[in-house]
Amino acid sequence: MTTTTQSQALSKQIRRSVLTQSKRANVGHIGSALSVVDLLAALYGSVLLAHSEDDSQRDRFVLSKGHAALALYATLHATGRLRDGELDSFCVDGSALATHPEHDLSWVDFSTGSLGLGISFAVGAALAARLQGSRRRAFVLLSDAECNEGSVWEAVMFAAHHGLGNVIALVDVNGQQALGYTREVLDLEPLSSRWAAFGWDVHEIDGHDVQALTETLESVADAPAKPHVLLAQTTFGKGVSYMENTIAWHYMPMSDEQYAQAIGELDGVS
Amino acid sequence: MRNAFIDAVQEIAERDRRVVFLTGDLGFTILEPLAESLRERFVNVGVAEQNMVGLATGLAEAGFVPFVYSIATFASMRPYEVIRNGPLLHSLPVRIVGVGAGLDYGHNGVTHYALEDVAIMRAQPDMTIIAPAEPAQAVAAAHASLEVDGPIYFRIGKTNAAIPGFDGAFELGRLGLIGEGRDVAIVALGSMAGEAVKARELLQSQGIDATVAVVASVQPAPVEDLIELLGDRPLAVTVEAHYRTGGLGSLVAEVIADHGLACRLRRRAVEAMPRGLTGTQAFLDDAHHLSAGALAATIAGELTQNVF
Numbered sequence: 001m002t003t004t005t006q007s008q009a010l011s012k013q014i015r016r017s018v019l020t021q022s023k024r025a026n027v028g029h030i031g032s033a034l035s036v037v038d039l040l041a042a043l044y045g046s047v048l049l050a051h052s053e054d055d056s057q058r059d060r061f062v063l064s065k066g067h068a069a070l071a072l073y074a075t076l077h078a079t080g081r082l083r084d085g086e087l088d089s090f091c092v093d094g095s096a097l098a099t100h101p102e103h104d105l106s107w108v109d110f111s112t113g114s115l116g117l118g119i120s121f122a123v124g125a126a127l128a129a130r131l132q133g134s135r136r137r138a139f140v141l142l143s144d145a146e147c148n149e150g151s152v153w154e155a156v157m158f159a160a161h162h163g164l165g166n167v168i169a170l171v172d173v174n175g176q177q178a179l180g181y182t183r184e185v186l187d188l189e190p191l192s193s194r195w196a197a198f199g200w201d202v203h204e205i206d207g208h209d210v211q212a213l214t215e216t217l218e219s220v221a222d223a224p225a226k227p228h229v230l231l232a233q234t235t236f237g238k239g240v241s242y243m244e245n246t247i248a249w250h251y252m253p254m255s256d257e258q259y260a261q262a263i264g265e266l267d268g269v270s
Numbered sequence: 271m272r273n274a275f276i277d278a279v280q281e282i283a284e285r286d287r288r289v290v291f292l293t294g295d296l297g298f299t300i301l302e303p304l305a306e307s308l309r310e311r312f313v314n315v316g317v318a319e320q321n322m323v324g325l326a327t328g329l330a331e332a333g334f335v336p337f338v339y340s341i342a343t344f345a346s347m348r349p350y351e352v353i354r355n356g357p358l359l360h361s362l363p364v365r366i367v368g369v370g371a372g373l374d375y376g377h378n379g380v381t382h383y384a385l386e387d388v389a390i391m392r393a394q395p396d397m398t399i400i401a402p403a404e405p406a407q408a409v410a411a412a413h414a415s416l417e418v419d420g421p422i423y424f425r426i427g428k429t430n431a432a433i434p435g436f437d438g439a440f441e442l443g444r445l446g447l448i449g450e451g452r453d454v455a456i457v458a459l460g461s462m463a464g465e466a467v468k469a470r471e472l473l474q475s476q477g478i479d480a481t482v483a484v485v486a487s488v489q490p491a492p493v494e495d496l497i498e499l500l501g502d503r504p505l506a507v508t509v510e511a512h513y514r515t516g517g518l519g520s521l522v523a524e525v526i527a528d529h530g531l532a533c534r535l536r537r538r539a540v541e542a543m544p545r546g547l548t549g550t551q552a553f554l555d556d557a558h559h560l561s562a563g564a565l566a567a568t569i570a571g572e573l574t575q576n577v578f
Contacts, residue, residue, distance in 0.1 A: 103360055111359050117351075119324075120328065121331070123325055124324060125328035125331060127329060128328060132333075154318035
């Protein structure tokens, strides 16, 4: 178990890389990446049993909301799984590090970017573990608006029907999607009772409390009867005041002034 | 052909523990023995083809060789993007089994006719596409698939008739030939080989010597064999239970164009969405001018035209 200070330091390092790399590459999806930083810090900080990419028994992780790829790269980098030079190739011509993750890259088990597919990959990975008698688990991180996709619910039904307790889904409930707030575009509420009605073990949790996330993730992993979902309440653009809960920051890149302010706020945080 | 193919899959699965079989709630009276034999390696995933292919992707990443089974339209089109971003993008050995080649589902109507499955699968460079002509070839193809590391699309017809004069062999990238006629090559997609062979017999009685070429390995395409076959024959007629665009006729046209062959080409295919046109498969073959009689008439007409 990492300490609170360590996990805060990890989250801060990931946020810094997200800002630095998205500024260098002049790309968007910054708000979506900042939204999931603490979820990834909990997973890669201590929960995931994934110490060697060559270990076939490692836990699997699927970033189903592929547009937060930069947060994943930054996390892999911050936890020693990606080299400096690799992170710096984000969005460079010829690089495997695109704004959506490609499994050509070490540590990316599944390519994503088309919403609604990742949870099926994860449930298949969990079924494989069961058939092979392995204790490995399959984690999948979805966006809330991704639950608009019907195929998500196909996989949700399947995992519950087969009692796949080795599936742990995290939903990044930031309440935003590309063109608006989820409650205005296609209301997902009551999200918790929907997942529960589909037979999942539901945990509503603060998606920025790394310690609570870590404890919950580690406790559900030992409860095998049902698949588990953490509905993580997050703030879109978390850590940068002008991005928080603002639709424009789904796509916008930062100006020099905006970047300076963002880094300043990050340094002021802890 | 379905039963023979599934029996072969069962035989493979009993030897190879990596094989898992998923069905989208189809295969009544076809899959029961396989289900019993594979036990926990057989899963009815429900009527959810997108999830079925996604599950297969997750299973294959962990070392399994998943077969996914449905009617060809549902197996190919509903999960098409999952097939692309799953098994194809990750180069995984998922086997997509689509039952009902073309018009096989006769009275079930247009939703059940696979008329563009070959075209959409051919658009994917890394997809192996296999359309067996008859039961023995379906068995041979199932066994040959063991050597394919990436995904495969199997287009399995409903015919159970053996093709007279055909040995049922299957080899990736090769044609199957029946006869050595020099006047015309009838190039048939999978289970249309039966009509092609009957057309050859009809033509024989008119003094026209035809070779029937069976294309079961659609991708990799039998390019070298087609060059040899068409290089010294004046006429080729393709026949397929599939739309005209993107299927076998397109493939043969591409080979002729790419290699500058002088062979004239006529394509017999389904020309338009057959709204409101249902019936037995034999009726439909006839209605779409794919039957032996229509083929023979086309060929006789073309060769007569050529004389004058």
